Amino acid sequence: MLLSNIFKEYNCFEDAVINNEKNFDYLGLTASDVNGLLCVFLDDEKYIDDIKTNVRMIITNKNIAKLLEGTNYGICIVDNPREVFFHIHNYLSDRRDKSEEKKKTIIGNDCDISNLASISKNNVKIGNNVVIEEFVVVRENTTIGDNSIIRAGSIIGGQGYEFKKTEKGILSVAHAGGVIIGNNVEIQYNTCIDRGVYDWDNTIIGDNCKIDNLVHIAHGVKISKNSMIVANVGIGGRTTIGQNTWIGFATTITNGVSVGDNARANIGSVVTKSIPDGGSYTGNFAIEHSIFMKNLKKSLSNNKE
Template identity: 30%
Template sequence: MKSFTIEEINTILGGELVGSTTLKITGPEQLDKAEPHHISFIGSTKYIKYWNNSKASAAIVNENLTVDLEENRALIKVKNADLAMAKLLEVFNPQPPVFDHEIHPTAIIHDSAIIGKGCKIGAGCYIGKDVVLAEGVILYPNVTIMDETTIGSHTIVWSGTVIRERTEIGAYCIFHTNVSIGADGFGYRPSEDGRGLVKIPQIGNVIIGNGVEIGANSCVDRGKFSSTIIGDGCKIDNLVQIAHNCELGRSCIMAGHSGLAGSVTLGDGVIIGGSASIKDHTTIHSGATIGAGSGVMGDVEAGKTMLGYPATESREMLKQWVALRKLAKQ
């Protein structure tokens, strides 16, 4: 078990140590569940009240907060407690699963595939024709990589993920369990006789930039005749749907259960809240935020925050909610 003195932790974080504790810190924990060997964090005033009843011997605290100290307890004051805790979590992060073989004997790898130096391929993986894995790629057991796919260096793909043919993936990406990349887009039209549906072939692909992370059970469908594009640094939560021909700029965030219909365009730094739905052929410009559960029916200007269903500019929507409450009381 890893353990550190409070002084060692402060050296890692580069904060201001206030007070002291003789106890070794064996891990981080939230205030109400912490034991004496834990360190917790206080990022806003609403959590200060929990500190007095917490058993934690130390806490990482935003430097603008005033927090009381008792004997044998310590605070590490930093500019941003959330970011400091993220750095500390890296220190305590357990080692990932061990590979007994760099390439497991049960993995099926096509003769034409190119496997880079230092790649690790788990049991039951399938790697198709003309696939290229750059150096340091890790495929956990039961990953499927279909023909002509390329994956950049040090990308990690967790078990159950299927990456369909012709996908292009950058470096340092992470795909969690059961992600689907490059499945058919959802395209149908009524048949001429009106008695059925005609499937529209989806012959494009998916292009994913560098440093992209996609959560468990999320889907990115391939384009109808060009590419679905996920820009560098995008972070996609679990259970997210990105439909055919969508284009995401850099560093977009999509929270769980949100979804983009076909041909949606997101600028850089767009944030989509949980369970939000975006209509097809809509553009959300850079820096915009879509609140949780909102339904976007048209284009959104850069930097705007939208709320509600249908989504409306946040200040206007808040006024509507206030008016409805007043009306309900009459």
Template identity: 25%
Template sequence: MGTTLGEIAELINAELVGDSACVVEEIAALEGATSNQISFLSSDKFLSQLQSTEAAAVILHQDRRDQFDGNRLLMDDPYLGYAKVASILNPYIFKEQGRSPSATIHETASIAEGGWIGPQCVVMEQVEVGESVFVGAGSVIEEGCTIGRGSRLMANVSLMAGTVVGEDCIIHPGAVLGSDGFGFANEDGRWVKIPQLGRVIVGDGVEIGANSTIDRGALEDTVIESGVKIDNLVHIAHNVRVGENSAMAAMVGIAGSTVIGAGCTFGGQAGVVGHLEIVDGTHCTARTLITKSINTPGLYSSATPADPNRKWRRNVVQFRKLDESIRELRGLAPRLSDMEEKIELMEKGKEK
């Protein structure tokens, strides 16, 4: 079953030029699209494929309305249109509802209708699971956890005791929420564990990638606010707060008690040391290391891009000599100043 272009245009708030009754069933790239598929153009590097595509319709920027003769959906952000159409044509549908016979569910757990508890799942005491929640095979939900309506936990997700997950969240395989934070005190060279007494609180519409970990708070809660998107292999330490609609790419690490504002983004392998505050609207490129609080929004970078090995080796040598070179330059400055004065006096003498 497909969807008409008229319906899609209304759902994604696009201007339709063409046949509103045309039905599309799938979304595809321009080059390989067929007559029952819709495509999109969001980058100039694919512009050459626009005239040869066999797609039933193409999502385009308003400025390109005259560059394609077929059915077209016009909007300011075609990539956003692609995302929305892909969701429309590929809705998540429960294949099964109820409980697998191999799931272990405590008698005090409250599980609403319309969802699925998969094979080998363990649901412990005083757990509350909302309507239409999917819990994938092998997942463990410890005592006192709450999962909001419409959320999906894929295979082998672990929610440790007291974790709260909001509505319409997606947690990918292997993610662990609520494990102990890295808290220890040193006594004469030996480490004494500090009990981690807080929880993890996740807002609505959050997505957490595969094998990511979010530690419970030491005393207060670790909080992931609504709309946050977290990629695979991200680590968020205890007592961190991540503001609404922030996003983190793979292998980002956030140390304990850091407060991150709303609408921030972190490229892959970016890191933040503990006890910092990062203002709303801060954006960090890949491998950026933040060691001080950021009070001014904007784009921040610290990683060194790759160079040919020979050039990189020369740069490393120069970097090691940087302090020495600066000292030499500082020593030369007074001598250069004296030379300039002498030259100026000589020129004045010639004029006379």
């Protein structure tokens, strides 16, 4: 793809200045991990070091464009890079949705699907021996593996919460990705799992994961196998969670962090920084559990005095 062609089709952004234009395959963020050539936006110089080697085009402003002089990137200069980027994203998502051929939904053998469930007629794959209870909604671009259970009231593959403030109001960002749920997964009552934002991205729930009631899993989250997510947990977009991990009751995990293998985010934690493999973190903001307990005991001792 070329930005100049997209601008002509979209009939917008006439004031954009394109230098050293390069072809790209996908839109993404500076740190996106995807096979293919990327066009990204950059409106803060602190993210320059995050630019991946597969980035070819950068939508940015005049000040940052000067910092990128002498590089081999294609540069598109606009006043509001973030806004322009997501307008392009929405345009391409809509164009793709209208042009791509729909594939009829496939349902495996020996499934128990309630007549009160709503399953998209297109672009859904459901494996064998799957249970889907009443009032479950499964949107397009969803795959559910064998022997998985989706309890009543859950919504899989919905439009996520991604909005951008602009001078003209608040822009709703299209979600063009999907959801992949592995084998032997159980998702309990009234849980929401959003689809990925980008067409190359999916929200992924690994094999044997168990997810409790009223859990929100945002766009592009990756949860590895054998992990357990307890009720009332909120997991922000693009978070990665390792295998055999425990996320305790009412934990909040901010977007874009990672929780390692065999780790724990204990009850009520507010996780704003990544947790290493085997780590056990507690508190608001969450810190290593033993340090949290040491600080708590010290505080209680001081209060008694």
